[in-house]
Amino acid sequence: xxxxxxxxxxxxxxxxxYANASIPFVKSRAARLTEPVVGIVVVDSSASDNSDSNxxxxxxxxxxxxxxxFILTNCHVVDGADRIEVxxxxxxxxIAKLVGKDRSSDTALLKIDVxxxxxxxxxANSDDIDVTTPVYAVGNPFGFGTSxxxxxxxxxxxxxxxxxxxxxxxVPLLQTDAAINYGNSGGPLYTYDEKVAGxxxxxxxxxxxxxxxxxxxxxxxxxxxxPQLRDFGKLRRSWVGITAVPLDRDVESxxxxxxxxxxxxxxxxKASPADLAGIQEDDILLSVNNExxxxxxxxxxxxxxxxxxxxxPVVIMxxxxxxxxxxxxxxxxxxxxxxxxxxxxxxxxxxxxxxSIPVGVSDLTPDLRKRFGIPPQLEGVMIAxxxxxxxEMSIGNVILMVNQKKISNVADLVKEMSNITSSKAGxxxxxxxxxxxxxxxxxxxxxxxxxxxxx
Numbered sequence: 001x002x003x004x005x006x007x008x009x010x011x012x013x014x015x016x017x018y019a020n021a022s023i024p025f026v027k028s029r030a031a032r033l034t035e036p037v038v039g040i041v042v043v044d045s046s047a048s049d050n051s052d053s054n055x056x057x058x059x060x061x062x063x064x065x066x067x068x069x070f071i072l073t074n075c076h077v078v079d080g081a082d083r084i085e086v087x088x089x090x091x092x093x094x095i096a097k098l099v100g101k102d103r104s105s106d107t108a109l110l111k112i113d114v115x116x117x118x119x120x121x122x123x124a125n126s127d128d129i130d131v132t133t134p135v136y137a138v139g140n141p142f143g144f145g146t147s148x149x150x151x152x153x154x155x156x157x158x159x160x161x162x163x164x165x166x167x168x169x170x171v172p173l174l175q176t177d178a179a180i181n182y183g184n185s186g187g188p189l190y191t192y193d194e195k196v197a198g199x200x201x202x203x204x205x206x207x208x209x210x211x212x213x214x215x216x217x218x219x220x221x222x223x224x225x226x227p228q229l230r231d232f233g234k235l236r237r238s239w240v241g242i243t244a245v246p247l248d249r250d251v252e253s254x255x256x257x258x259x260x261x262x263x264x265x266x267x268x269x270k271a272s273p274a275d276l277a278g279i280q281e282d283d284i285l286l287s288v289n290n291e292x293x294x295x296x297x298x299x300x301x302x303x304x305x306x307x308x309x310x311x312x313p314v315v316i317m318x319x320x321x322x323x324x325x326x327x328x329x330x331x332x333x334x335x336x337x338x339x340x341x342x343x344x345x346x347x348x349x350x351x352x353x354x355x356s357i358p359v360g361v362s363d364l365t366p367d368l369r370k371r372f373g374i375p376p377q378l379e380g381v382m383i384a385x386x387x388x389x390x391x392e393m394s395i396g397n398v399i400l401m402v403n404q405k406k407i408s409n410v411a412d413l414v415k416e417m418s419n420i421t422s423s424k425a426g427x428x429x430x431x432x433x434x435x436x437x438x439x440x441x442x443x444x445x446x447x448x449x450x451x452x453x454x455x
């Protein structure tokens with residue numbers, strides 16, 4: 001029996017030896033997550049607190065996307081730097097070249113010169129990632145060195161409502177509750193199968209403390225950005241030439257959209273692809289390139305990421321009728337500028353009261369246009385008095401349309417309101433112009449009240 005045991009043990013040892021000889025070395029999970037992640041030190045000669053280039057100070061993170069040394073990070077981490085230093089997983093330090101950057105998407109691509117192949121990340125399909133998907137965040141919080149935290153995807157398609165600090169992103173973001181702090185910016189957000197779901201861009205905090213609300217740029221957007229940053233040094237955005245803003249459900253209901261979502265086109269650039277195709281201001285945008293508008297659609301991002309120099313269908317509603325246009329997509333060369341206007345002093349103006357809506361109105365005159373900064377080509381009636389009923393409208397605004405029907409004077413407004421009240425409609429949607437807000441054109445919905453005549 002002892003001899004049999006010895007032979008059996010020897011056989012097992014041989015099997016283990018040969019098995020081990022044929023199995024390649026496999027990195028640990030921690031190494032696979034952390035080795036592609038780098039620390040970024042930004043040296044700015046104009047800042048007294050950022051003169052240290054010995055690597056102790058880490059301003060942000062990044063991750064290697066190509067084994068030859070291309071690194072992706074946030075634009076806000078490296079923007080304005082005199083010198084960018086990168087520290088890789090083994091402590092080696094390199095001076096990085098800024099290959100390309102894009103402030104609007106908060107992305108930047110760096111390149112370091114290396115004589116070896118570097119470990120890289122693999123990207124996930126962010127469209128397939130669901131809320132509650134577990135994730136790891138890897139970065140260099142507060143310069144402590146590479147750290148891993150975990151959490152879940154808390155939400156998708158988050159649009160930052162306003163600029164947070166010095167950071168602005170116009171892309172729909174992933175939200176996570178993974179602990180993210182200063183220094184994590186530009187680091188990867190991994191799924192549990194070790195693929196990059198997004199790049200950390202901003203966190204909401206009380207001072208410097210993480211509050212569990214952080215945002216990441218989705219991986220599918222990053223994969224589109226990398227080749228453009230590498231080849232052109234910037235992102236080339238598509239150009240259609242329209243500005244559109246979301247409508248609330250009351251407006252959509254009043255305009256007869258039913259369950260469909262619509263975005264109000266508030267501006268069409270002259271000689272733009274949309275203008276040449278026949279699209280007009282005050283049309284309601286329903287779909288672009290066969291993609292319907294949704295409540296959470298980031299319409300600016302959608303319009304800026306259409307196939308360049310291709311003809312795409314655009315569906316709108318005009319005066320209650322659905323229309324389709326073929327638009328050849330252009331390339332946007334530079335950002336649009338927005339010019340604000342200041343209204344004049346609003347002294348008492350003669351007006352006519354409209355019973356169905358809580359405002360008094362006046363026909364536009366050259367004097368009123370000059371006093372309130374109303375463009376000469378704009379047609380409608382000016383609001384000269386506002387009642388006690390709550391409304392977004394104010395004196396100096398102009399009512400342009402009633403349920404998508406254009407009006408030119410007070411008589412037109414009275415006629416349209418009479419038609420609406422005669423039909424016993426429940427709501428009315430007014431298209432209004434305000435020179436002192438952005439966007440300058442918006443909808444206001446009023447619920448109409450009716451009384452039963454006494455017998």
